């Protein structure tokens with residue numbers, strides 16, 4: 336019987352989680368403040384949140400928070416305890432929820448519903464390079480070939496390469512080669528041997544959701560899928576995570592009409608600080624209504640396997656939650672968590688590139 340390793344914690348010296356809190360979050364808070372004409376009280380709240388998260392104890396949401404009951408249920412005993420002692424996944428998720436509180440996202444008034452990350456997300460979509468980056472879409476085969484599937488799958492993997500929160504810290508080297516460390520694309524082909532409904536648990540907007548829409552459209556057009564459900568976040572999260580309006584914006588940027596075969600859904604759980612082992616029953620039933628579930632991105636990967644100090648040679652199926660439906664994870668490695676690699680690959684990567692787990696250069700197509 337395999338023992339489950341401990342959760343990664345925010346404050347462990349020398350580990351990635353601490354870098355995120357101490358190096359990335361100060362830049363993030365500064366950029367959010369600079370992007371909007373917020374009132375002094377909102378700026379003060381952003382600054383106070385940053386200070387609290389670096390040296391203090393975890394404060395509760397205010398009494399008027401509409402999701403207070405959710406967070407009381409998700410608390411797991413962390414409120415009132417030092418941020419440094421909290422699990423990375425829990426603390427990071429709550430940090431993003433507290434940003435929304437600081438900028439009055441849920442409070443009646445002029446800032447209600449204003450996405451604090453919107454200017455950063457919009458800037459990505461006006462990048463003229465996007466036209467060149469997506470030129471390959473015009474050459475996709477009309478038939479369901481292995482090469483066509485490999486192309487759309489890899490675009491969906493590497494669309495995840497550089498999300499906006501990641502860009503706060505890791506410099507993007509456009510010349511760096513991308514490499515798939517594991518490629519189970521054939522598993523997806525087998526799962527769709529009979530056409531059926533496909534669920535994509537989306538991650539970022541911008542380039543990534545554009546690639547996800549291309550993947551969805553190609554699966555539908557070639558008859559591999561008969562409908563696609565895109566699950567997005569219910570509220571702004573992790574800077575660039577897609578909410579429903581980001582799907583619309585990406586569709587428009589691709590120059591595509593709304594496709595009635597693609598449904599957009601959400602669930603409160605997608606912004607919860609919990610992993611897929613805690614999937615609520617209603618969401619689990621929704622996912623099981625599909626032939627296959629495609630789980631996108633680094634954070635969803637952490638949530639699928641558990642944000643733990645895994646031995647990278649742990650078999651993927653031992654770590655990944657059993658959702659009762661075939662699951663394919665498409666992710667670039669942007670945090671320390673990784674499983675399902677063979678020892679030789681781990682040794683090769685450790686020798687070649689000290690930051691290979693977090694550099695965003697290496698991709699995974701894993702399945703169970």
Ligand SMILES: O=P(O)(O)OC[C@@]1(O)O[C@H](CO)[C@@H](O)[C@@H]1O
Pocket residue numbers: 355427495498500501538539573632633634635637669670
């Ligand atoms: O889920 P995504 O967008 O692929 O990645 C989210 C991310 O940028 O945020 C975390 C650190 O803040 C890392 O796990 C990861 O690099």
